[in-house]
Every structure is written in C-alpha cells, then in structure tokens.
Amino acid sequence: MPPSYRRRSPVAALAAVLVMIGGLLTPGTAHASPAVQYTNPLVTQRADPHIFRHTDGYYYLTATAPEYDRIVLRRATTVQGLASAAETVIWRRHTSGEMGAHIWAPEIHFINGRWYVYFAAGRADDIWRIRMYALESSAANPLTGTWTERGRITTPWDTFALDATTFVTNGVRYLLWAQQEPGIATNSNLYIARMGANPWTITGGTTRLTVPTLAWETRGFKVAEGPAVLQRDGRLFLTYSASATDANYCLGMLTASASADPLQASSWTKSANPVFATNASTGQYGPGHNSFTTSEDGQSDILVYHDRDYRDITGDPLNDPNRRTRVQKIYWRADGTPDFGVPVPDGATPVRLMSYDTPGSAVRHWEYRVRLEANVSPLADSQFRLVTGLAGSGAVSLESTNFPGHYLRHRNHEAWVERNDGTSLFRADAGFTRRTGLAGSGTLSLESVNFPGHYLRHRAGQVWVERNDGTTTFRGNASFVQE
Numbered sequence: 001m002p003p004s005y006r007r008r009s010p011v012a013a014l015a016a017v018l019v020m021i022g023g024l025l026t027p028g029t030a031h032a033s034p035a036v037q038y039t040n041p042l043v044t045q046r047a048d049p050h051i052f053r054h055t056d057g058y059y060y061l062t063a064t065a066p067e068y069d070r071i072v073l074r075r076a077t078t079v080q081g082l083a084s085a086a087e088t089v090i091w092r093r094h095t096s097g098e099m100g101a102h103i104w105a106p107e108i109h110f111i112n113g114r115w116y117v118y119f120a121a122g123r124a125d126d127i128w129r130i131r132m133y134a135l136e137s138s139a140a141n142p143l144t145g146t147w148t149e150r151g152r153i154t155t156p157w158d159t160f161a162l163d164a165t166t167f168v169t170n171g172v173r174y175l176l177w178a179q180q181e182p183g184i185a186t187n188s189n190l191y192i193a194r195m196g197a198n199p200w201t202i203t204g205g206t207t208r209l210t211v212p213t214l215a216w217e218t219r220g221f222k223v224a225e226g227p228a229v230l231q232r233d234g235r236l237f238l239t240y241s242a243s244a245t246d247a248n249y250c251l252g253m254l255t256a257s258a259s260a261d262p263l264q265a266s267s268w269t270k271s272a273n274p275v276f277a278t279n280a281s282t283g284q285y286g287p288g289h290n291s292f293t294t295s296e297d298g299q300s301d302i303l304v305y306h307d308r309d310y311r312d313i314t315g316d317p318l319n320d321p322n323r324r325t326r327v328q329k330i331y332w333r334a335d336g337t338p339d340f341g342v343p344v345p346d347g348a349t350p351v352r353l354m355s356y357d358t359p360g361s362a363v364r365h366w367e368y369r370v371r372l373e374a375n376v377s378p379l380a381d382s383q384f385r386l387v388t389g390l391a392g393s394g395a396v397s398l399e400s401t402n403f404p405g406h407y408l409r410h411r412n413h414e415a416w417v418e419r420n421d422g423t424s425l426f427r428a429d430a431g432f433t434r435r436t437g438l439a440g441s442g443t444l445s446l447e448s449v450n451f452p453g454h455y456l457r458h459r460a461g462q463v464w465v466e467r468n469d470g471t472t473t474f475r476g477n478a479s480f481v482q483e
Contacts, residue, residue, distance in 0.1 A: 033299045033300050033483055034297060034299055034300070034482070034483070035329075035351040035352075035482040035483055036295045036296075036300050036302070036329050036349065036351075037080075037348060037349060037351075038079055038080050038327050038328070038348075038349045039080065039083070039347060039348050039349070040324075040326045040327065040328070040344065040345075040346050040347065040349065041309075041324035041325060041326050041346060042079070042080070042082060042083050042324075042325045042326055042327055043061070043063070043082065043083060043324065043325040044322070044324050044325075045065075045066050045321050045322060045323070045324070046061075046063035046064065046065070046072075046306070046323070046324065046325045047063060047064040047066070047105075047289065047306045047323035047325075048063055048064040048104065048105035048106075048226065048289040048306060049061060049062075049063040049289075049290075049291060049304050049305065049306055049325040050062050050063065050105075050106065050107040050108060050291040050304070051079070051082070051291055051293040051302075051304045051327075052107075052108050052109060052110070052293070053293050053294055054110055056140070057077055058075040058076065058077060059075060059076055059077070059078065059079055059081070059082055059293065060073060060074070060075045060108050060142065061073070061074050061075070061082045061085075061325070062074075062106045062107065062108050062117065063106070063306075063325055064103070064104050064105055064106070064323075065103075066321030066323075068093075068101065068102050068103050068104065069092065069093045069103055070089050070091065070092045070093065070103060071089070071090050071091040071092075071103060071106045071117060071119060071135070072087050072088065072089055072090070073087070073088050073090050073108065073142060073143055074086060074087045074088065074143075075143060078296055079293070079295070079296065079302065079327055088143040088144075090117070090135075090142065090143065090147055091117070091135060091147055093121065093124075094124060095124065096124045096125070097123060097124055097125070098121070098123055098131075098133075098152070099121040099123075099133055099149075100121070100122070100123050100124025100125070100127075101121065101122040101123060101124055101127035102120070102121060102122035102127050102128070102130060103119060103120075103121050104119065104120040104121070104130070104162060104163075105119060105120055105162060105163050105226065105289065106118065106119040107119070107164070107165055107291070108142065109166055109199070111166070111173070111199045112199070113138075114136055114137065114138050114199075115136065115137040115138075115139070115142040115145070116134055116135065116136055116137075116150075116199050116200070117134065117135040117147070118132060118133070118134055118153070118164035118165065118166075119132070119133055119134075119135070119164075120132055120133070120161070120162035120163065120164075121133055128160070129160075130160050130161065130162050131152050131153075131158075131160075131161055131162075132152065132153040132155075132161050132162060132163075132164045132177060133149070133150075133151065133152055133153065134149075134150040134151070134153060134164075134199065134200035135147045135148065135149060135150065136148045136150050136199075136200075150198075150200040151200065153175070153177075153200050153201070153202070154201070154202075155177070155179060155191070155193075155202065155206065156206050157179065157180075157181060157182055159179060159180045159181065159182060160179065160180040160187075160188065161177060161178065161179040161180070161188075162177070162178055162179075162188070162225065163177055163178045163225050163226045163227065163289075164176070164177045165177070165227055165228060165229070165291075166195065166199065167229040167231070169231065169236060169258055169262060170258065170259075172194060173194070173195040173199075174192055174193065174194055174195060174262060174263075175192070175193055175194075175195050175202050176190065176191070176192050176209075176227040176229070176238070177190075177191055177227070178190055178191070178223075178224060178225035178226065178227065178240075179191055181208065184211060185222070186211055186212055186222040186223070186224075187212075187221045187222050187223045188212075188223055188224055188225050189208055189209075189210060189211045189212070189224055190208070190209040190210045190224045190225075190227055190238075190240055190254075191206055191207065191208055191209060192206070192207050192209055192262060192263060193205065193206045193207070193263075194263070204263075205263065207263045207264070207265055208265060209238070209254060209265055209268055210224055210240070210252075210254060210265075210268070210270055211224065212224045212242055212243075214242075214252075214272075216242060216243065216248075216250060216252070216273065216274050216277075217242035217243060217252060218242075218243065219243040219244060219248035220243055220244025220246065220248050221243065221244045223241065223242055223243055223244070224240050224241075224242055224252070225240065225241050225242075225289070226239075226240055226241035226288060226289040226290065227239070227240045228240075228290050228291050228292055229292075230292045230301060230330075230338060231258065232301070232332070232336070232338075233336050234257065234258045234259065235255060235256065235257060235258055235336065235337075236255065236256045236257070236258055236262065237253055237254075237255055237337070237338055238253065238254040238255070238256070238268070239251050239252070239253050239275065239276075239290055240252055240253070240254070241288035241289050241290070242274070242288075244317065245286065245288070245317045245318065246285075246286055246313055246317045247278045247285040247286045247308075247311045247313075248278075248286065249278075249286035249287065249288040249289075249307075250274040250276060250277035250278065250286075250287065250288060251274060251275050251276035251277070251287065251288055251290060251305075251340070252270065252271050252274055252275060253270075253271045253275045253338075254268040254269065254270055254271075255268065255269050255271075255337070256268045256269070275338075275340055276288075276290075276303075276305070276340040276341075276342075276343070277342075278307075278311075278343075279342040279343050279402070280311070281342075281402050281403060281404070282342055282343055282344060282345045282401065282402060282404065283309055283345060283346065283404075284307045284308075284309065284326075284342070284343030284344075284345070285307055285308045285309070285310060285311045286307050286308055286317075286323075287305050287306070287307040287326075287343045288305060288306065288307070289305065289306055290303055290304055290305035291304045291305075292304065292330075293327075295329070300329050300330070301329075301330040301338070302327050302328070302329060302330065303327065303328055303329075303330050303340055304325070304326075304327050305325075305326055305327075305343075306323040306324060306325055306326065307323065307324065307326060307343055308320070308322055308323055308324070309322075309324070309346060310322075326343065327349070328341070328343070328344050328349050329349065329351075331352075331379055331483075333375065334360070334374070334375050339379045340379075341378070341379035341380050341383065341401075342378070342379075342380045342401070342402060344380075344383070344401055345385075345401065345404050347385070348385060349385075350383040350384055350385045350401045351383070351384065351385075351386070351482045351483060352382045352383055352384065352482070352483045353382075353384060353444075353480040353481075353482065353483075354480060354481045354482075354483045355372055355458060355477075355479075355480060355481075356437065356439045356443050356476055356479035356480060356481060357439070357476030357477060357479070358372060358374075358458070360374045360375075361373060361374045361458075362374070362376050362382040362483075363382060363384070363458070363463055363480070364376045364381040364382035365381050365400065365408075365417040366381065368416050368417055368418060369414070369415075369416060369462065370408060370414075370415035370416060370417060370462070370463040371458075371461055371462045371463055372458040372461060372462070372463060373461070378402070380401045380402035381402065383401035383402070384398045384399065384400065384401065384408070385398070385399045385401060386398060386434075387399050389427075389430075389431040389432070389449065390407065390420065390426070390427035390430050390431055391427045391428050391430070391431035391449050391450075392431075394433070395431040395432060395433050395434075395449050396431075396432055396433075396434055396446075397430045397431055397432070398430075398432070398446075400417055403417070403419075405419055405420060406418060406419050406420070407420055407426075407430040408430065408456075409426060409429040409430040410429050410448060410451070410454075410456075410464075410465035411429060413454075413464050413465055413466055414462070414463075414464055414465075415456060415462075415463040415464055415465060428449055428450040429450065431448075431449035431450065432446035432447060432448060432449060432456065433446070433447045433448075433449060434446060435447050435455075437478075437479035437480070438455070438468065438474070438475035438478050438479050439475050439476050439478075439479035440479075442481070443479040443480060443481055444479070444480050444481070444482060445478050445479055445480070446478075446480075448465050451465065451467075453467055453468055454466055454467050454468070455468055455474075455478040456478065456480075457474060457477040457478035458477050459477060
C-alpha cells in the first residue's frame, strides 16, 4: 500500500445497530442515499454467489456448494433474510457422462417469463472438461418447480468454458462468459456474443473482450472469469475475477459507454489496477466472483461476492470449503464510476456520516485527525461502524472500518481516530449519544458522553467536539446523514 495510506490513521467505521433514516430529508441532505445494514458473512461455505431480485418481491440466491455436486437455491424478501432462508436442491449432478462433476458457479435469471440457471460442469469421466450448461423452469416459484435441462451452451471452441451470465442493453440481450481460447496461453479470457432465439444459444460473431496480461491478473494462474455487469447513468461496468482462487483472487473492471457497441472490444477500457482486493487489515482474503443486486429500498447498489477470512490455505484452494457469501454497499464517485472500497470486516456493514450543510462531504480520517471532505479516497477512510459505546450501553462508539480497534474520540475538543488503549478516559472520550439531528428530522447528531451539551461538528474543514451555541450554523455543522 502507498506510504501515504499507511500513515493515515484508522478512521471510525460505523456498524452495529445502525440508525435507519426514515421520512423525507430536508433539502440539504438530498444528496445522500440511505444507509443499508447487513451482517457478514451472509452465508458460510457458499462461493461464486449470485443474488437476483425478482418482481415477485423475493431475492433469490444460488452459489457453488463446496462438494461441487448440486445446484442450491434459497429466497427471502430481504437480503439479510437469505442468511436464514431454507435452502432447496433444485438439481444434482449426473452419475455418469456430461454434467457429472465440478458443478460450479450457478446463476439464476428470469427471461421471457421463465427461470434459467446457467452453470458450469465437467464430465464424470473427465472432471476438468468444464463446459457451460442451462436449466429452465416455467414455475412461478423456482424452488418448487420442475427444471428442464437445456443442454450445453455452444461457443466457437470446444474448450474449457465457464461462468455464463447475461445482461440487456439498448433492448439487446447478450451472453458473457470465460473460456480458454486455442492459441492463447491463458487459463481463461472473457467473451461476449448476442443471445440467439432462446436463452441458451448465441448468435453472430463472438468478441474477445480481455485477456489476462497484467501482474494482478496472472498470479498463480492467468485468469479472467466470473463477469458481471452493473449499469448506471449511460455506462456499463463489467467486473471480472482474476488470478488464482486464493488470497490473490481480486476484481478487475472493464468500462464502456452504453451507447457504444458492446461487441466491439475497442468499446471497453480496462482498469489498470484491481478495483477490489484482499485486505489484511479487515481480515478479508481473495474477494471475487461477484454479482450485483439492489437494496430493499432500491436506492443502493449492492456488491455480492465471496472471500475467506484467512490467507493461508492448505493444499489446492479448490478443495478448501470456506469461501463465504458476503454483501456490501457500492458507493459512487463524482465522476460516475463505482467505488467498491475494501472488503469490510465481518459483522455489521459500515456506513458514512455525510454532512447536512455541506452536501457531498463525508467525515473521514487523515493522519489520525478527523476532517470533513468530498470525494474521499480511499473510501474506507470515511466508513464507520456504530457499535455499542465503549463507555457502556445507551451510547455508541464509532469504529474505523479499515483500522479495526481504532475509534473516533475527542481530545482537546479535536476529533481524532486512535487505538483503544483500554482506559476509562478513552472509553468516555469515544462515547456518544445519538440524538435526533439538531438540524431536524432525517438527520443525526452525536452528543459527547462525558461533555454533555457538546456535539460532534465540522468547522473549517476539520471535525471537533464543541458546545452547542444554539446558532443555525452550529446546528447545521453538527447534523449528519447516514449513507
């Protein structure tokens, strides 16, 4: 990590027991999308997760089971509800021949009034002969309906192929997938083609979108796989997974204009660096093979992915069963590109404190000092978890996301992010009582536990804990929106 990042002090991460914002926000807060609250990991021992939100009010989750022998499906009316939802086996591997081994990376889609599951499988007698296949169901409830095998998805080469997904742009449906192309010395590259007359065929030419050549795409293996598409404001963002499936696994991204032809490789620009990768500070290793969904209120995009909570793996990573399904909110930069941040720590997901009277600016840490700033980079410097107060129940403390164990505390009226030293003074300095925002409904203010009447507020670009003087300026400075 860059030296400037290492010097930056842990900034407060907000999590547990989040205050959900309800009602209409006042005009000064309209820029912030409401916070979301989930608890990670969502599901243990489920890799390559795909969550599909359907118009029937349910979220559907399918993922790779570590035995590689079946396709499972669960549903719930909330994302968090998927954690405890009953799981149904909708299909099992064949005992011989095709689709007899390595049942990998299922995805569920609803197309033209029917359910489809794409998945990869090897042969019972040749487990590494991985190809792509499709299942179809006409049932309203895909957990209880009958599934029909629609056979192999045929591509230009009869080679290692996996991770089929589909998306629609400008009224045209496309298939994306990963495949080993003859004559190219990689494990897999990314390809795109138009869908044919049905959702398990392609038609027309096939375009190679990217080949893994960069250092972060070729650690352990030369891999580009697991494509997923996120669309927003006239642009297509195609994430993909790279390198071996250990701690080197990470996400890259291709970007294209929605008005460009997605079948032209020149329409896409590759990120120079991973957009989501291992983070030892948060205890998350090898994040990848993602999908996208939306929050229950429809206002936030959600990143769905798997990772492990340890770096070192004994033996082949494919034989390690402990990849977990996780979710976290995606934030958007001023330039319209997604900021995935870092894989957040296990437990409640963090939020950001956005200023009420300075739209677009967030509370963040820099060199241990807490300040207010727009366009925060790295994103995790502005992500906090609201945990039970170190000084006791009835209050909260703000724990840093990218520096766990460090909390926002006041010292000489200045707000700092520092490691909890276990003293009663630190616990009191890091304790705050949540109040309805001094600026009014829809906002939050944080009153000091050991200095009643003093609130967290921004002034001159920095954050302080100061006495409420009753002015309109103070009330605006001391009011925040959880995003």
